[in-house]
Amino acid sequence: MTAQIFHDSPADRGHSAAWWTSRIAIYGALILWAIICLFPIYWTLTTSFKLAPDVMKGNMIPWVDFTPMWKGWEAIGLSPGTIGQESTVREEFLKRFYNSTIISLTSSALAVLLGSLAAYGLSRFSYKWAWMRNDDISFFFLSQLILPPVVLALPILVLYKELALLDTQIGLILLYTLSVLPIVIWIMRDQFSTIPTELEEAAMVDGLGIWGAFFTIILPIALPGMVAAFILSLVLTWNEYFFAALLTSTHANTLPVMVASQTGSQGINWWSMAALSFAAILPLIVIGVALERFIIKGMAAGAVK
Amino acid sequence: MSVMSGADHLHIVTSDDISPGRVRAGKLLIWGSAALMVVIALVQLGQSLGWWNAGFTTWRPTLYAYCLWATAVCWAQVLIRGEQGKRTLFVLPAALFVISLTVFPLLFGLIIAFSSWNLSSPDGRQFNGVANLVQMWNDPFYWNAMGNMVWYVLVIIVEYAIAFGLALLLNSQIRARKFFRVAFLLPLMLSPVAVSWMVGKSMLEARFGPISRLARALGVDNPSFFESPWMAKATIMILDAWTFIPFMMIMLLAGLQSIPKELTEAAKVDGAKGWKAFWEITFPLMLPVSVTAILIRIIFKLKLADIVINVTSGGPGGATDTVTSFIFREYRERSNVGYGTMLAMVYLVLIVIFMTILMKWAARYARPQT
Numbered sequence: 266m267t268a269q270i271f272h273d274s275p276a277d278r279g280h281s282a283a284w285w286t287s288r289i290a291i292y293g294a295l296i297l298w299a300i301i302c303l304f305p306i307y308w309t310l311t312t313s314f315k316l317a318p319d320v321m322k323g324n325m326i327p328w329v330d331f332t333p334m335w336k337g338w339e340a341i342g343l344s345p346g347t348i349g350q351e352s353t354v355r356e357e358f359l360k361r362f363y364n365s366t367i368i369s370l371t372s373s374a375l376a377v378l379l380g381s382l383a384a385y386g387l388s389r390f391s392y393k394w395a396w397m398r399n400d401d402i403s404f405f406f407l408s409q410l411i412l413p414p415v416v417l418a419l420p421i422l423v424l425y426k427e428l429a430l431l432d433t434q435i436g437l438i439l440l441y442t443l444s445v446l447p448i449v450i451w452i453m454r455d456q457f458s459t460i461p462t463e464l465e466e467a468a469m470v471d472g473l474g475i476w477g478a479f480f481t482i483i484l485p486i487a488l489p490g491m492v493a494a495f496i497l498s499l500v501l502t503w504n505e506y507f508f509a510a511l512l513t514s515t516h517a518n519t520l521p522v523m524v525a526s527q528t529g530s531q532g533i534n535w536w537s538m539a540a541l542s543f544a545a546i547l548p549l550i551v552i553g554v555a556l557e558r559f560i561i562k563g564m565a566a567g568a569v570k
Numbered sequence: 571m572s573v574m575s576g577a578d579h580l581h582i583v584t585s586d587d588i589s590p591g592r593v594r595a596g597k598l599l600i601w602g603s604a605a606l607m608v609v610i611a612l613v614q615l616g617q618s619l620g621w622w623n624a625g626f627t628t629w630r631p632t633l634y635a636y637c638l639w640a641t642a643v644c645w646a647q648v649l650i651r652g653e654q655g656k657r658t659l660f661v662l663p664a665a666l667f668v669i670s671l672t673v674f675p676l677l678f679g680l681i682i683a684f685s686s687w688n689l690s691s692p693d694g695r696q697f698n699g700v701a702n703l704v705q706m707w708n709d710p711f712y713w714n715a716m717g718n719m720v721w722y723v724l725v726i727i728v729e730y731a732i733a734f735g736l737a738l739l740l741n742s743q744i745r746a747r748k749f750f751r752v753a754f755l756l757p758l759m760l761s762p763v764a765v766s767w768m769v770g771k772s773m774l775e776a777r778f779g780p781i782s783r784l785a786r787a788l789g790v791d792n793p794s795f796f797e798s799p800w801m802a803k804a805t806i807m808i809l810d811a812w813t814f815i816p817f818m819m820i821m822l823l824a825g826l827q828s829i830p831k832e833l834t835e836a837a838k839v840d841g842a843k844g845w846k847a848f849w850e851i852t853f854p855l856m857l858p859v860s861v862t863a864i865l866i867r868i869i870f871k872l873k874l875a876d877i878v879i880n881v882t883s884g885g886p887g888g889a890t891d892t893v894t895s896f897i898f899r900e901y902r903e904r905s906n907v908g909y910g911t912m913l914a915m916v917y918l919v920l921i922v923i924f925m926t927i928l929m930k931w932a933a934r935y936a937r938p939q940t
Contacts, residue, residue: 298754299750302756308769383663386657413894416918428633446668475657503761546760
């Protein structure tokens with residue numbers, strides 16, 4: 266043991282005790298909130314492997330409290346035992362899953378396309394449409410965020426009925442695109458304003474048109490923002506329930522609608538409900554973990570000016 | 571020749587020579603497709619009024635004609651106005667899209683709002699003047715739902731405090747920051763419907779739900795989360811807060827990270843520590859971000875419906891109803907489109923008034939401190 270040359274003064278040692286308390290408080294709070302955030306996911310996953318008595322007794326830890334069984338997953342035809350067999354429930358599930366995927370991907374892509382173009386135009390050129398200038402046009406787009414879905418829901422329902430768009434994927438895609446468009450424009454406007462205009466000016470001196478400059482020079486730079494906008498739209502459209510519940514019945518139902526309609530005649534089968542819920546949230550958990558930085562980028566846009 | 575000016579706009583000079591023939595072609599395109607649309611719409615209108623039978627089963631042809639017209643308008647911009655038109659083309663598609671999906675349904679909604687229209691009855695739409703307004707005025711459940719919205723919005727202050735606390739935690743010197751950030755973000759990613767079922771109905775189940783068991787272990791005799799009106803309201807508030815706190819947290823975290831390090835360090839040198847530093851340095855600097863986060867949160871809160879629809883369907887006795895979930899049920903139970911639309915329209919008017927006042931007030935309140 267070597268003799269210590271430098272000693273903390275007693276005052277500093279007192280400080281270090283305070284430092285330790287604050288560390289413990291900070292980590293305690295962090296861990297507590299992490300449990301609050303993660304426990305429901307854990308509960309959903311474990312419940313999907315429980316049998317009725319396990320659910321009723323509220324057993325929580327697999328292999329200790331209860332033996333995990335595939336019952337919940339069997340009920341939606343996705344357990345190892347049933348995956349090879351015909352299963353109507355699985356087909357139903359896959360159909361809803363497919364609907365959700367198509368609808369959320371298409372509407373997010375459409376929103377990012379329309380939104381980026383609009384945001385780029387608004388950040389680069391000055392418009393004058395009747396009495397509306399750039400700020401008014403931006404406000405017009407962003408104000409759509411305030412519009413509650415319920416205001417559009419019933420008129421759209423009637424219109425869709427007349428247009429034979431009820432219960433179709435395209436009908437939902439249009440509405441979802443509309444609902445995420447303001448958010449995309451918000452994020453992309455923020456993104457484009459950070460790109461110096463000299464870039465396009467140089468490109469245009471070299472002979473590109475404005476659209477050419479946009480696609481070859483600006484888009485690659487703005488790509489992270491577009492990905493952020495796309496992911497955020499994906500999350501919102503994947504989880505949307507209100508319009509889906511109102512405007513679809515048999516063909517274009519999305520996963521949330523299927524999850525919501527799982528009440529059987531003899532109460533709820535919690536294990537299959539849990540399996541279905543988990544299957545419905547899994548894609549977004551994966552996206553959330555893998556692409557977290559894009560989501561954060563998207564939500565932070567506009568927060569800091 | 572067109573010259574763009576302005577500090578953050580492009581400085582380009584472009585020359586266009588557009589031949590008169592091209593302009594004529596563009597105008598022909600717009601007016602031709604518009605005429606086609608009008609003709610098809612009139613033919614269909616005639617059929618729906620019973621004047622003739624043109625053999626249409628849906629209004630789809632009018633929709634297609636509208637799409638054609640919209641495309642023609644976009645294309646004609648370039649034909650008629652050249653370079654200037656190409657610029658318009660950036661914003662025009664989005665504008666047309668939004669107008670056709672909001673402005674048009676809203677105008678249509680105004681007509682529906684003043685009529686009695688039961689979709690399941692064969693009578694069709696009947697104009698009934700202000701009867702819907704009178705009915706709304708006397709509908710205690712609607713005003714009850716409105717009152718609930720006030721509470722739901724007020725509780726955002728608590729959500730904000732928690733989100734701010736979490737953002738501060740994430741911004742402090744910690745290990746495994748990424749893990750905590752991802753974990754804290756996850757509730758936002760989960761489908762509210764799945765959350766309603768697995769948290770709202772399963773975890774809060776009075777007999778076996780883990781939260782009820784925890785409450786019992788903590789000495790609550792008979793934990794029930796949805797029986798008394800206030801308890802049910804609080805539970806819905808907590809569920810909704812749980813999914814949306816990450817959203818505010820991320821915005822506030824971004825704000826915290828944009829505070830220049832020099833400022834906080836200078837404050838430390840000057841002897842500001844802990845609470846004092848927070849209230850005198852961090853909080854005022856965060857005010858603009860906070861206002862944005864709270865405003866966006868209010869906007870989302872005013873749309874709250876899916877959790878309520880799935881967990882309580884408004885019960886007990888309408889204690890948890892939001893305006894959206896109330897109208898949803900109103901439509902589901904009676905399929906009266908007219909009354910529901912009137913309720914929604916009134917809600918929209920109130921929201922617009924409320925948000926305008928709030929934004930004006932926020933702009934005034936947040937500015938001096940920045």
